[in-house]
Amino acid sequence: MEVPPTLVEKARTARSITVLTGAGMSAESGLPTFRDAQTGLWARYDPMTLATPEAWREDPALVWAWYQKRGAMLQTAEPNAGHLALATWSKFQDIRIVTQNVDDLHERAGSTNVIHVHGSLLTPYCDSCHTPYPADVEEPTGERVPPPKCACGGLIRPGVVWFGEMLPEDAFARAIDAAQRCDLMIVVGTSGIVYPAAGLAQLAQSNGASVAEINPAETEASSQVDIRWRATAATALPALLAQVNP
Template sequence: MSISVDLRSVVDAIAPARTVTVLTGAGMSAESGVPTFRDVQTGLWARYDPMTLATPEAWDDDPALVWAWYQRRRAMVTAVEPNDGHRALAGWARSADIRVMTQNVDDLHERAGSTEVVHVHGSLFACRCDTCGRAYEPEVVDLDTDRIDPPECDCGGLVRPGVVWFGEALPQNAFAEATARAEAADVFVLVGTSGVVYPAAGLPHIARAAGATIIEINPHETDLSDACDITIRSTAAVAIPAIVDACTS
């Protein structure tokens, strides 16, 4: 896929920027083959509605079912690799102030080499006790079963997935940091996000109000396109390396 925008406008916007903040969504990981929320529902999971598994109520009712489903999701993410977009962002950050935050719950940014990534919707790989909040790193297994007992914490609680479930608030510290990064941005880049999930979709508006130039990378028009100064109708794995090359050459 080619890029339909003159990259000179992008370079002109980024060249004087001290800080570039990047917010990525599902489109960022799509080219790596990360399954969507519903794509996990194959095989024995086909009879379950994912909307009913990602809730506090589901966890309270049947934690073994929910833990098994998230183990399946972790295994599917572990089986894929970061794409050229992930790697280009990580490389760019070695020579510029690039601050990455994501709506995705995968770990592809980190595996590509990005550091201090803010996960506004939590992470599949950052679990915690449902009682005391102690952090746990899960063992990734993919068993052909729809029930796996979650680990127990020393306090007697159960280790739960570290993602934001429907009906839960965003992690307070993570969203506060995301807001601070939006306010600090000279350029704010939206990558592969539909712009319909709030409050994360409000971050570019915060950046714009603070004076940032807003750049959108998405092959499709989104609910945020009208708020962007520059739109690039391409995918992350194509556009990001091209932008990084143009800005660093």
């Protein structure tokens, strides 16, 4: 695979690299993207109506079952070659990963500097007192599963950020810092339309960094980046790593 020479040069000379990953990063591990996850019992539901505080208040059993289904999918998925390449790369260069994904595939691949700006399927907590709750994923047998109850009487909710909710303050502050400090930002598998995370690339550029996009298709962000590479994460990142550290 031919790697853009400019990207190789930028990657080799960068003191710090921030990689922003989205759903396309995990799709090659068999995890469907947000909208593609609507199959089977949930095919008739719009994910936009399930991933909201309003949906949780109205029908927590439906929402909990849907996220249990997503968690069950995650349990059968494995990190792909792109995840593994980033983990290897981070052993000899300053690589920070900011992910919009709610899975743990970066961590399972071996990456340690991972910032989850949209939360995680593996960090449920009480919707009243916010006490963390151990993740216990079971494949749902129906479209409704009553969520566990906290000792305070509240319900245990998924640890993801829903539409209409603020991003985790600490995580997003770290993401902003990673964008401001990097010399190169690589945007992988994200549509570039979900803000505020989508604004991190522009922030990196405004602080002097080059921004490269790795995506098999044009996105909302394509016209604003410095380097465009039409490839998938699992093919592009190992190829880039081979050029940076031959």
